[in-house]
Amino acid sequence: MKTTAFDWQPFLRRWSGEWSDSALEDETWTAEEAAARRDRWLGFPPASEERIVAMEQRLGIRMPPSYREFLAVSDGWQHAGGFVTLLAGTAEARWHNDESGLADMFEEYLDEDSGPDERRDAEIWRRGLQLDVESDATYVLLDPEDVDEDGEWAVYTWAGWRAAPPERFANFGEFMRDMHREFHSLRSASAEGEPDFVNDTTRELDALVEQALLDALRGDWERAEKALDEAKEYGRPRAAGLGDQIRRLLGRTYMVYFEGLVTDPRYAPELLPALVAEQAANSYRDDSTLMFHLRGAAEEVVALAYSTLEQARNGTYRYVAEGPYGEAVERARELARWGDTDGAWRTLMDALPLWQPLGPDHLAPVGWVADPLLGPLLTPERGAELLSVPKGGQLGEASSPPVALDPGGLAWLADPEGHADRTPYRFVLVEGVEPADLPRRLADGDTDGEDTTLDLPMTSHDARHRRNSGKREFSSYDDKALVAVGRGGPGWSFAFDHDPAPFAPQRFVSPAAAASEGTRAVVVWSGLRTWRGEPFFHLSVAQDGIEEYAFTYADGETHRTGQIPQALDPDRFFASEGAPLGEGAEVERALLEAVHGEFGAHLPRHALTNGRLHTFTTRSWTRPPGDGETYAVISMAWGPAES
Structure with missing residues (x-):
């Protein structure tokens, strides 16, 4: 099925304006960059059809649709993301022909069990069309043998300093949209003293975050998660911390750090337990790494983190909450203590509409996952049930059915x-x-x-x-x-x-x-x-x-x-x-x-x-030995080793 052509002109114009407005006065500019900032245009004059055809004749193959359409708007591009300074136009695009020697490096890792993806990672260096002209050790290749039904070629990027396999994008348009997100993500993390990074894109995304928070409180967590993931890719503040609350309740503990929120004293009592529970569960981890996720935190927050970590390790952490929901937590803990985990879960769910957030960036109770009695109640299905219940004063109906885990009987x-x-x-x-x-x-x-x-x-x-x-x-x-x-x-x-x-x-x-x-x-x-x-x-x-x-x-x-x-x-x-x-x-x-x-x-x-x-x-459960019966007793003792 033919896909709708991407509208390159407004997308590239917006990107260029955002780049120009975010440039710092004391940065050093090349003549081309200074002109781009002045003209608010990171691109070049459009390539004519004749120029594109000449490139195709030189390379011996017709270019994929999205790259062709891009060239017709701009014959090349400056600052594609944070690590590609110049992207090829009609004159610079060329076959890579393993100029980097990376094919041999990737082939060293192949064996008889290697799948198609691993073999492709080695082969693209010999067959790929190279688009990076100037970059920070970053390669961008179009793969003429990874083609979809619309004739689009997949794009692969790789940088040795990322310590990861090549990243795949479905087509050139997807690659450029990702580079725009990368630009935003890097510029959003402005250093202290730099002007705020604000533009139409950031305003739209921040409004999306606000709506996602409201959706999450109403129980529409799937829509909220999708919106927060999009905002997170652009580096919008709050998006990661809010999305991590959803991910943690779904049992996705990998790379969940509640960034931007866990160090806030308002939310630390709720988010720190969930963060340190993973640290406590993995004894091989160096506790000093905890400080990386608490950078910038006040002393009292750091002290709370380490005391909570100690409680999580020795099984004495006890989750508490305010108001009627807190009372339900105590009842649920007592039920779980004696094995009635389904009853404990229902007690929490019945009281959940009465739960109130600790602040405007709190979308669900999370700290209970670290409680040794309440934490085992969580499954991904139950996490979805909790997230689907309207809470924090919002109205609606739960969208996920109740989850019972005990079949009853014996x-x-x-x-x-x-x-x-x-x-x-x-x-x-x-x-x-x-x-x-x-x-x-x-x-x-x-x-x-x-x-x-x-x-x-x-x-x-x-x-x-x-x-x-x-x-x-x-x-x-x-x-x-x-x-x-x-x-x-x-x-x-x-x-x-x-x-x-x-x-x-x-x-x-x-x-x-x-x-x-x-x-x-x-x-x-x-x-x-x-x-x-x-x-x-x-x-x-x-x-x-x-x-x-x-x-x-x-x-x-x-x-x-x-x-x-x-x-x-x-x-x-x-x-x-x-x-x-x-x-x-x-x-x-x-x-x-x-x-x-x-x-x-x-x-x-x-x-x-x-x-x-x-x-x-x-x-x-056995009687003492009778007359004439023998049995074995094994005794063990440990002492200092003899030299």
Whole structure:
């Protein structure tokens, strides 16, 4: 399909006038530059059709439409962006023929796995038409073999000091528009004492930023993001800082620095946590680099940044907000603390229309992403939901549907994406008690240095690292589970072990009876998809300290005690000869659905896989060794190395 020709004349005239008006009096000018400033024209006289045809005959090929149309308005160009001083017209354009020797350099990086893009980066130096005449080590090439349906050639630019592969533009018109943006971006960053860079383009873009801010508050974040990205490319102040708030809530953490806003004391309490959270998550980063993004900040802002960084690293940062939204934040944190991440998210969303910005450049709450309990609630889909809700006093309707991450029930544990494929797990469900009461029921108290208090909320990985970092002795009979705790639906609490020890049915002691004092408790230990030996599954149910029924499938046999309800009868899941009635995952799913149907409890997938929960260590799930039984104890000690 034929594209509409670009109107070069007004575009180039505007660019020239902006360049002339932004020139400083004390700059040194060549005669050509002085004339360009005086005439407000960076170009040259137009090339006639005869002159363009003569160039094409010299080069042996017809020029692409957008470059031809440009030449008919200006036969060359001065100051294309910030690094090309003179761009070729009809007389200067020539085949590069690898004059730079860069083809060999790029070919050194090619191997059998190199794709078309990498091979093109090497080949364009031999076939490209060179347009840069004078530049700061910057090459501009038209590629006669990268042609679209309209006959346009792609433009490639490369500068060694940029440490990046060649940049591609769809055609010459796109390249020149980008050079105009580059000119604006460089001139917008005016040094102190220089006159402000103001013209029709900047005024239009600044109005676009204001409208984008209003659109974002109304929930039209996609339109706002597009407008802010355009203004950012032109270097407009505020555009990057506003756009970064959208990008961070969508989970795009790369190159998000809240430029121009994070050092403002009004916004620092909200934006600094989101900035330093990335620093804290990547321990290899040099903290001194944080100062680069805080250049120009007052001492109190710098001090706040480093104190927030320390809190983010040790898991003690706590997000606070003012007014009714702040009250909802506290309620949401308490819900997330015990695993109800969907409830926590709904609490935040329901209160979001009541949120008020800290200033005119604040378009959404952001600091909560650094909170160890609230941060894990974020997904890109939820970020889009938050951004689509009208807020800050604006009216409208949310454009993104509510996002729930917990499927409910227990069957998700049988899915590889729910719980790691082929990895056993175990859990205890206790009815009618709070999660904080579980250590009293399942732990040893002060025996062996353990107590009946909960650790601070943390990920399962961090909890295991914390427990094992100081451990010096390991016993083959010691099976003290490290469990995460929370609420498992109406009336139930859970204790969940992500990575249990190997299942030993002859020594296993179910914690159901001890946990059921004055109530009811359920224990499940599943390894139907395990890679650790033969598949197994255990279920036990106790009430008031007495085990009512249980069954264990292991080593191809099923052992049962008590009167098991029909819905949980192992004969429904395992054949009489011992084999599961179906694939491991299918049988596991059916068992978990039956347990959920019998007791109504569930486990929160998102909290267990992505969140932070309280943890504690239970008493051993195995009995002490009997007479004549042997076991191994491994002790480790560290001391100074011997010379």
